Amino acid sequence: MTALAVVNAQTIVDAVGLGAVYALMAVGIGLEFGVLRLVNFAYGQLIMAGAYTLAFTATWPVVWSVLMCFAVVIALSAAMDLVVFRPLRSAPPAVMLVTTFAIAFMLQAIATVVDLRDGQLGEVATSIAPLNQAITVGGVDVRKVTIVAVLVALGALLGLALLLTRTTVGLHMRAAATDVSTARLLGVRANRVVGVAVFLSALMAATVAVILTVQSPFVQPDFALRDTIVVLVGVVVGGLNRLWTATLGGFSIGFATGIINGALPTDKTVYLPTAVFLLVILVLLVRPAGIFTWGRQAPVERV
Amino acid sequence: MRRADLSLQVAVPALLVVAVGFVATTVSPETEIYFLNALVNVAIVVALYVFIGNSGVLSFGQISFVAVGAFAAGVMSVPQESKQGVLPQLYPLLRDHTIGNVASLLLAAVVGGAFAFVAGLPLMRLSGLAAGIATFAVLEITHNVLQQWTGIGPGPTTLSLVPETTGPFQATVGALIAIAVAFAYQRSRFGRVLRASREDPAAAQGIGVSVHRQRLWAFTLSGALAGFAGGLLVHFFGSITTEQVYLELTFLTLAMLVFGGMTSLFGAVVGALVVSGMDSFLSRSEDGIKVLGVTIDVPQGTRLIFLGAIMALVLILRPSGITGGREFSLAWLQRRR
Numbered sequence: 001m002t003a004l005a006v007v008n009a010q011t012i013v014d015a016v017g018l019g020a021v022y023a024l025m026a027v028g029i030g031l032e033f034g035v036l037r038l039v040n041f042a043y044g045q046l047i048m049a050g051a052y053t054l055a056f057t058a059t060w061p062v063v064w065s066v067l068m069c070f071a072v073v074i075a076l077s078a079a080m081d082l083v084v085f086r087p088l089r090s091a092p093p094a095v096m097l098v099t100t101f102a103i104a105f106m107l108q109a110i111a112t113v114v115d116l117r118d119g120q121l122g123e124v125a126t127s128i129a130p131l132n133q134a135i136t137v138g139g140v141d142v143r144k145v146t147i148v149a150v151l152v153a154l155g156a157l158l159g160l161a162l163l164l165t166r167t168t169v170g171l172h173m174r175a176a177a178t179d180v181s182t183a184r185l186l187g188v189r190a191n192r193v194v195g196v197a198v199f200l201s202a203l204m205a206a207t208v209a210v211i212l213t214v215q216s217p218f219v220q221p222d223f224a225l226r227d228t229i230v231v232l233v234g235v236v237v238g239g240l241n242r243l244w245t246a247t248l249g250g251f252s253i254g255f256a257t258g259i260i261n262g263a264l265p266t267d268k269t270v271y272l273p274t275a276v277f278l279l280v281i282l283v284l285l286v287r288p289a290g291i292f293t294w295g296r297q298a299p300v301e302r303v
Numbered sequence: 304m305r306r307a308d309l310s311l312q313v314a315v316p317a318l319l320v321v322a323v324g325f326v327a328t329t330v331s332p333e334t335e336i337y338f339l340n341a342l343v344n345v346a347i348v349v350a351l352y353v354f355i356g357n358s359g360v361l362s363f364g365q366i367s368f369v370a371v372g373a374f375a376a377g378v379m380s381v382p383q384e385s386k387q388g389v390l391p392q393l394y395p396l397l398r399d400h401t402i403g404n405v406a407s408l409l410l411a412a413v414v415g416g417a418f419a420f421v422a423g424l425p426l427m428r429l430s431g432l433a434a435g436i437a438t439f440a441v442l443e444i445t446h447n448v449l450q451q452w453t454g455i456g457p458g459p460t461t462l463s464l465v466p467e468t469t470g471p472f473q474a475t476v477g478a479l480i481a482i483a484v485a486f487a488y489q490r491s492r493f494g495r496v497l498r499a500s501r502e503d504p505a506a507a508q509g510i511g512v513s514v515h516r517q518r519l520w521a522f523t524l525s526g527a528l529a530g531f532a533g534g535l536l537v538h539f540f541g542s543i544t545t546e547q548v549y550l551e552l553t554f555l556t557l558a559m560l561v562f563g564g565m566t567s568l569f570g571a572v573v574g575a576l577v578v579s580g581m582d583s584f585l586s587r588s589e590d591g592i593k594v595l596g597v598t599i600d601v602p603q604g605t606r607l608i609f610l611g612a613i614m615a616l617v618l619i620l621r622p623s624g625i626t627g628g629r630e631f632s633l634a635w636l637q638r639r640r
Contacts, residue, residue, distance in 0.1 A: 039432070084615060091622035094361050098561040099618045101554045106611025113605060229550075236436040273447040277440035284440075285425055288433040 008262070009140045015258025017146035019251040020153040021211055025231040026250020027156065028204035030243045033235075034177035035197040036085055037093065041100040043205060044228030045107035046073050046080075050209025051219045052111060055123035062127055070206040077202035081194065111221040125217040128210070145214045152207055157247065160200070164243070169196055230257070230276075237283050239290020248292050253280075308632050313486040315631040316572040317479055320345060323576060324475030335471070337587075341579035342474035343535050345572055347552075348559045349481040350528035352571035354521045355560065357494055359501035360430055363553055364438030367445035368419050368526040370548035372411035372533025374449060374456045377465045377543055380407040385464050392453040404468045408477075408534040415530015416523050423522035427515050430504070442553060450545040461544050462537075469539035477535045481528050485568055493520050501566075555582075558614055564624025569631045574624065578614070585609050 025043070032040045050073040057065040084103055088096050115121055134141040164170035169192075175183040176193045184190050212224055231250050238249015253276070260275050283291050320342060327338035351365050381389055383401045390398065402410065426437050450459050469477070488494045497517040500507035504514055537543050555578070563574020585606035617625065 084619065087619045088622065091618075094565065095561060095618055095622040097361070098558050099615050101558060102611045102614040102618065104611075105554070106608050106615065109605070109607030109611060113608065233436050233439065236432050240432060270451045271447060274444045277443040277447075280440045281426070281437050284429060284433045284437045288429050288431075 011258060011262030013140055013142055013146065015255045015262070017143070017149055018258045019254035020146075020150040021208055022227070022231050022234060022254030023153050023247050023251035024149075024156060024204050024208050024211075025227065026235045026238070026247045027160065027243065028201035028208075029231060029235055029250075030240065030246030031197045031201045031204075033240050033246070034243060035173055035180075035194050036089070037180075038085060038088075038096045038100070039093070039232065039240075040201075041097060041228070041232070042080065042104040042107060043201070044224045045104050045111075046077055046202065046205040047209045047212065047224040047228070048111060048219075048221065049073060049076050049107065050206050051125065051213045051223045052115070052123065054128060054210065054213045055125040055217075055219045058125055058127045060127070065127055066210055069209055070203070073206040073209060074199065074202040077198050077205065078195075081198045085194070085198075086191075108221045108225075115221060122218055122220045125213045125219060128214050128217070143215070145211060149211045152211070156204065156207070160243070163200075169193070173197060230254075233277075233280055237280055237291055239293035241290070241293065245290050245292040249290065252291070311632065312569065312630040313482065316482050316569055319572060319576060320475060320478045320482065324471050324478075327471040327474070337579070337583035339469060339471065339474045339539055341576055341583070342478045343469065343532065343539050344556065344559065344579045345478040345575040346481040346532035346535055347529065347556050348563075348571045348575040349478070349485050349568065350525050350532050351556055351560050352565065352568060353485050353488060353528055354518075354525035356565050356567065356571065357489060357497045357501065357521050358518050359566075360518065361435045362438040362522075363435055363557070364422070364441035364445075365525060365529050366548055366553040366556065367422075367442045368415040368529035369533035369536065369552070370445055370449060370545065371418050372415040372530025373537040373543055373548055374462065374533075375414040375530070376407040376411040376534035377462050377537040378456050379410060380404065380466055380538075381462070381464050382466070389462070389464055390453075390457060392458075393456075394454050397455065404466065404473075404538065407538075408531060411534030411537075412527045412531035415533065416527030419526020419529070420519070420523040423519045423526070427518040427522055442549070446545055446549050457544075459545070461542050463542035465537050465541050465543070467538060467541040469535050474535065474539065477531070481532065482568065482572065484524070484528060485571075488521070488524055489568065493517060497521055562614055562617060562624055564626035564628035566628035567626055567630045570624050570626040570628055573626055577625065578610075581613060582606065582610055 025047075029040060029043050032038055032043070050069045053069040053072045054065055057068050060068070080103065084099060085096075088099060091099075112121070115123060134143045136142070162170075164174055172183070172188045172193050173196065175186070175188050176190065180190065183193075208224070212227070213219065230253055234250045234253030235246040236249070238247070238252060239245030256279065257272070257276055260279075261269060261272055264272060264275065287293065323338055323341055327335050327342070330338070347366075347369055350369075351362075354360070354365065355362055378390065378393070378397060379400065379402050381401065386393070386398055386401065422441050426434065426441070429437050449456055452458065456462065489498070496507065496512050497520075499510075500512055500514045500517060508514060533548065536548070540547070556575075559574040559578045560571055561574070562578055563572070564570025589606050621627075
């Protein structure tokens with residue numbers, strides 16, 4: 001309980017905000033894994049592309065700038081599916097993963113070249129930065145964008161739940177996620193299902209791009225790279241085989257990072273990654289199939 | 304014929320390495336570093352292959368062993384007279400001793416192997432994605448501790464003044480040692496048993512194989528080779544930061560392994576050499592290269608665009624790597640012809 005005593009309301013609010021953003025990313029990554037069996041490492045570069053779009057359109061009205069961000073991310077995601085994922089659909093998981101590394105590297109390098117045209121690295125998204133103001137509730141600073149992040153995350157999850165359980169396309173997606181070949185035999189059109197999943201995960205990426213850019217308007221080629229890695233870890237720790245467990249995993253790692261950061265003594269916060277990843281190892285050793293996976297045997301290994 | 308085929312499996316990768324080492328002695332110093340870098344990469348990728356290739360378990364953690372090997376060898380071989388100045392906060396035991404080149408490479412291997420054994424003891428019970436993420440966690444922790452703890456190393460600053468002893472000779476011999484150890488292991492009883500468990504874990508357990516123990520041996524051996532390769536690396540660079548043995552090196556070396564074909568030693572060596580070669584050529588053209596009297600000077604970063612694109616293309620067209628994950632054999636050449 002000593003650790004909890006140090007954790008104040010401010011820490012919890014920040015942790016929830018971080019957890020909400022990570023949960024959105026986890027939904028995007030989890031959706032793609034569900035239907036494609038692909039851990040998409042290049043997901044962070046989608047977010048980065050969205051953030052650059054916001055920075056480059058900083059002179060436009062905010063609404064247009066945000067719409068442009070969504071358009072770019074969705075187009076890039078669709079292109080990635082068409083050029084990379086579709087030919088790789090039957091490849092071994094390790095190959096798919098390494099291919100997404102290659103794509104991630106390439107996109108990051110392209111961003112560097114484009115960014116360096118003005119001679120210096122990094123662009124500032126000036127127009128949407130004002131959304132980052134804080135309001136004070138009972139001595140706790142809550143940034144407006146944190147509220148937005150939490151609401152959007154809840155809304156997106158609710159919408160997704162309805163889509164997956166109440167619509168035909170959702171049924172097809174769940175069927176494909178369980179067993180692709182049988183689903184295809186029964187008339188599920190794989191490309192359409194994948195297309196929907198890729199579109200939805202791009203929506204998540206664009207949303208995250210907007211939220212993250214509001215929080216830190218200075219955009220560099222490695223924007224969101226660190227977050228993507230942490231979320232990838234989180235979704236596996238949560239359990240990648242179901243969307244819910246993956247999402248909870250994403251939220252948990254964001255929340256846990258926030259809490260541990262607040263609980264560590266100030267001179268020890270540099271060891272935050274060590275603390276978080278030790279926790280990750282411990283959880284994986286106890287529950288290799290995922291912390292939120294109940295009563296299901298771990299599937300045959302895929303990577 | 305069978306025996307000749309077998310010896311070719313190790314002789315061809317070894318000859319490739321010797322050839323690269325030989326060419327390195329004939330070119331100018333600024334070109335030489337590309338060849339030496341390729342040879343050090345061979346040692347690292349072969350170390351990765353010993354665990355990943357034989358066990359079929361993807362690990363993102365092997366670069367942690369390269370890192371501890373590099374810093375162990377580096378810290379212990381900084382000359383005594385300058386150590387106080389370069390590493391003021393070092394523990395007395397480390398500060399007051401300095402060892403030679405060969406001893407530091409052996410130390411790197413021992414430290415890498417010991418660390419891998421300790422980390423592998425709990426982690427080798429995992430497989431699949433969980434193993435991948437847990438080994439990645441090891442990389443994060445290693446990087447974080449090495450970067451912050453000034454008692455055992457340079458912390459966030461650059462470790463410099465390490466003797467640059469990895470020339471063409473040491474790089475070639477180092478890569479050859481890695482190849483020889485990897486080959487001996489994969490032909491041994493342990494290696495065969497582990498490969499059997501890669502193909503079918505359930506069947507391997509059914510005939511009495513302890514998959515956990517076999518994976519642990521391979522992980523430890525891989526860690527020792529990785530530590531050794533880290534020693535080669537630090538003696539090649541002469542100075543090193545924790546960022547140089549972290550994410551980018553992890554992705555690059557893994558990409559080399561998958562690019563070459565991750566289930567064969569030949570694939571590991573070819574992948575390392577080909578990708579290093581492409582990388583070198585592209586980074587030369589970033590600095591401006593003269594083709595037919597016209598200087599091509601592409602902007603910084605173009606190298607990674609091309610490298611990423613070429614790698615993605617090869618993987619899409621040939622998912623099992625350019626060697627198809629097979630060892631070198633004459634029959635394979637004839638079939639291809």
